[in-house]
Amino acid sequence: MRAESRRPAGLGRFGEYGGRFVPESLVPACDEVERAFTEAWADPVFRAELDHLLSVYVGRPTPLTPAMRLSAELGINLLLKREDLTHTGSHKINNVLGQALLARRMGKRRLIAETGAGQHGVATATAGALLGLDVTVFMGERDIERQQLNVFRMKMLGAEVIPVTAGSRTLKDATSEAFRYWVTVVDDSYYCLGSALGPHPYPWMVRELQRVIGDEARAQCAAPDFVVACVGGGSNAAGTFAGFLDTGARLVGVEAAGGAAISAGSTGVLHGFRSKVLQDEHGQIVEAHSISAGLDYPGVGPEHAYLAETGRATYVTADDAEVVAATHRLARSEGILCALESAHAVAWVLRAAADGTIPQGSTVVLTVSGRGDKDMATLMELS
């Protein structure tokens, strides 16, 4: 049986993780999204329209590029799944196009989104422009300062960007504000969540919309020994792993050392779901810190918490310094400037190949979740 049919039990349960911990005001809205997606996902017409857009608009399938020089240097067969080559430059577009089509099918006229680095905001603004839907993006004031280029991109695409001034003024606060706003406009607006987290059905839906990464990669190579992806909220990893869950491949998720909800967090409830979160001894959520804004989130999608607990996937960390080094090495040896988020996966592969965790001769599939253009200012400051 293809993993596609593996729908989480009950109200989005992945073991003890997942669920729907939202204010009563949002329960009917979550129900509505769940019903609509369940129907749409089983509807060949909806699937055909999404597949068509993924092909003619996004540029799928993305190639699986052999990293020739790096493979030779490391003594492994490293294959790069190139989400950086999609329209808008990251895997985020796969999810957003699916949800935007769903919103239109539900008769909604506006998309709401949260964004950290701005990649999901840009993808949502793009899908809104494509399908003729209004877009309102919530972004922390601090992230707006750090990501001016993406803010301008969103505005160019016609989106309204609302600064969030509460709390730490970053992604977690932008997410809270998006939920608050959704309550007030729930009749005509759709919340387009950017990662495989949030209340049911989002973790399941986003994973299904991102599984195109893993399904394509699986068809593009012989059985790999390792499948590696970076994990913030975990949508590119969830989509990548979905294609390989029923194979013998070792699945490895790489978190930012300063935002490692699985490696350093504990069980908690944030933004509508139960999973591993970074929190203090009193249950207050603490901020994540990473050089890559896209991994600056103190929680992780519930399916990852479950895969970690069952041992089906392993979660490791990479720190800022080795991530920067890995970005440089991939650029110099393959001519690919990847996003700092994706470089976490590269950093771990470099380390694991060197210390023998990845045996010589292994085949490794690594998802390059996005391109690095947005990170040039950060890297320029460092050099």
Place this chain on the structure above:
Amino acid sequence: MKMLVPYVTAGVTENWTDLLRAAVDAGADAIEVGLPFSDPTMDGPVIQQASYRALCRGVHATGILDEVSRLDLGVPLIAFAYTNLVLHRGAGTFCAALRDAGVTGLIAPDLPIDEAGPVSLAAEQHGVDVVLLASPSTPARRRAEIAKRSQRFVYAVSVMAPTGEQASLRSSGRELVTSLKQHTDLPVLLGFGISGAEQAAAACAYADGVVVGSAIMRRVLDGAAPAEIGALLAGIRRAVDG
């Protein structure tokens, strides 16, 4: 007799327990004690700010409950706590701590009935009543279930919005209260958006009472002394008693 239930963010000021006393003196029937949380997704700017200020003062649930346990206010106290705070050390441990501090009710604003089972069970074992919220968007059958399962009173959310004062009362609140009352003999209280005496009185034409939160906390954030909050609540008390 209409019910007046003020909400106070615990730890917002050093003398925050004086706010509770002022509320009791003004005729509060019960008090919601808000345990500050880092990510209050159901709260508008005022209670967000109050929570943030409280957390910056270094308060936490254990210390708050310690302070509360030394009070003898003579009215029931109800904890308003986001789910992560309830589940952090386990629902049983949390509810036992509430009870030990003399807090006999619990409102978890991000814990809908579908997820509330384990917490309700733990609360029952420790003698804590769980107050449930219903919203204008709640479908009819679900309203009935919420009305039947809620304890102490049913909390009707007046408007599709986070907590915060509204310029006027919405018809959605009246419609909700009326439908909830068909399913329960418990008092049905209207909350979210009540900004002062006039609105409270208008709400009590159909509701059994009101919850007032942001109107209090906005003034506290602006530096109001407990006596001023007492005066505000006394005015609301007179208005709802008609």
